[in-house]
Amino acid sequence: MADVVIAGGGPAGRALARACARRGLATVLIDPAPARRWQATYGLWADELPSLPASAVACAPSTTLAFGTGPHALDRQYLVADNDGLREWLSGGYDVVAGTVSEVVPGRLGSSVRLADGRAFAAGVVFDVSGDRRILSGGTPKGSRYEQTAFGAVLPAEDALRLVDCPDAAVFMDWRGTESGFLYLLPLGDGTVLVEETSLARKPGLPLELLAARLRARLAAAGLDSRGREERVRIVLDVGVPRRGPVVPFGVAAGLVHPATGYSVATSVRLADPVAAAVAGAWDRGPAEIATAARRALWPSSARTVHELRRHGLRALCGMPPELVPVFFDLFFSLPIGLQRAFTSGREDVSGTTEAMTALFRRAPWPVRRHLIGWPGRRGLLRSG
Numbered sequence: 001m002a003d004v005v006i007a008g009g010g011p012a013g014r015a016l017a018r019a020c021a022r023r024g025l026a027t028v029l030i031d032p033a034p035a036r037r038w039q040a041t042y043g044l045w046a047d048e049l050p051s052l053p054a055s056a057v058a059c060a061p062s063t064t065l066a067f068g069t070g071p072h073a074l075d076r077q078y079l080v081a082d083n084d085g086l087r088e089w090l091s092g093g094y095d096v097v098a099g100t101v102s103e104v105v106p107g108r109l110g111s112s113v114r115l116a117d118g119r120a121f122a123a124g125v126v127f128d129v130s131g132d133r134r135i136l137s138g139g140t141p142k143g144s145r146y147e148q149t150a151f152g153a154v155l156p157a158e159d160a161l162r163l164v165d166c167p168d169a170a171v172f173m174d175w176r177g178t179e180s181g182f183l184y185l186l187p188l189g190d191g192t193v194l195v196e197e198t199s200l201a202r203k204p205g206l207p208l209e210l211l212a213a214r215l216r217a218r219l220a221a222a223g224l225d226s227r228g229r230e231e232r233v234r235i236v237l238d239v240g241v242p243r244r245g246p247v248v249p250f251g252v253a254a255g256l257v258h259p260a261t262g263y264s265v266a267t268s269v270r271l272a273d274p275v276a277a278a279v280a281g282a283w284d285r286g287p288a289e290i291a292t293a294a295r296r297a298l299w300p301s302s303a304r305t306v307h308e309l310r311r312h313g314l315r316a317l318c319g320m321p322p323e324l325v326p327v328f329f330d331l332f333f334s335l336p337i338g339l340q341r342a343f344t345s346g347r348e349d350v351s352g353t354t355e356a357m358t359a360l361f362r363r364a365p366w367p368v369r370r371h372l373i374g375w376p377g378r379r380g381l382l383r384s385g
């Protein structure tokens, strides 16, 4: 019998498996294709994961830029993960099993995890880290959801210079030239640049074909075409915060996605150790208490409050007329960097998140303010989502 079974071998599953193993817990990670390479290009802020080793970084661009209606140089290092290096860093100390988890049967002393091929694994605690499939936590979110969608192409770095004339820059957002989406540019560290036409948040997400057509038009206008690798992004932004139950979700499955940015990798990696520590600390108190301790470590009340504030930010942005969105981002990227960091990365930082939202409101012209007053904290002016 294992102490911990983890269903899902993406970045979150592997981070959690490593953290549990380091806490002395016998850990088994199950994934249908554990050797499959991660295809997505993962970006993160360096200050979110100070422990990341150089081997897990493909590129650390020299400059981070953002454009609303005008340019902003951000005093914050952005990183592109080296997926193989990241995976290697998150390996070791746990068993990896190739298999498809199909169900969990909870019992008094733990749970039995059943695989599609009939195998079963007993464990003290089971984590569902299967991404937005949420195979053991209610399935893929149903109905129309807020989604971030993007279509990207990989270009030689010299071609990308025709889009943003700044070599070796990560462009977090460029709203110039289009109001209903932005361009994201990321040097990949191998002489190429990922150029992504992105729809920040929409319910439902903007179709990928439309984004692909926009990207091709944008490239054609700059005298470019795309023949390299392509990237398709669809991230559900409003995965719910998990309720009680014997299976503990983690990663995207646990709603760790930032509702206004779509990011989750750094958060999942950072939270793996506190969650593993909670499991180890509650170990002698039995399966129900272990699961409760893990959930508390994942979603302390401060994180729930920040999550709600971020969700209000998401709704305010989605309700804004397209021509005001670049103005909103001019305001956001003019905030002191500490406040920008608080909003994008301060998951338990209630006061920092509130301060960032309030500071932006104070600086905003009335046409923007009108769309922000649905944010909480403006008593009497709340509107329904």
Ligand SMILES: Cc1cc2nc3c(=O)[nH]c(=O)nc-3n(C[C@H](O)[C@H](O)[C@H](O)COP(=O)(O)OP(=O)(O)OC[C@H]3O[C@@H](n4cnc5c(N)ncnc54)[C@H](O)[C@@H]3O)c2cc1C
Pocket (backbone or CB within 6 Å): 007, 008, 009, 010, 011, 012, 013, 030, 031, 032, 033, 039, 040, 041, 042, 043, 044, 099, 100, 101, 102, 129, 130, 131, 132, 133, 135, 231, 232, 233, 234, 235, 250, 251, 252, 253, 262, 263, 264, 265, 266, 268
């Ligand atoms: C193209 C793309 C780019 C993204 N870029 C970023 C970014 O730059 N920064 C960022 O922070 N986030 C980004 N995201 C969002 C998010 O962080 C990623 O989706 C990330 O991979 C989520 O990690 P995860 O481990 O929670 O889930 P996943 O990576 O989705 O991993 C889930 C794992 O569960 C496995 N699984 C599925 N079904 C079963 C089953 N029945 N039994 C066992 N295992 C199962 C899958 O095989 C998979 O390995 C991006 C997403 C996409 C799609």
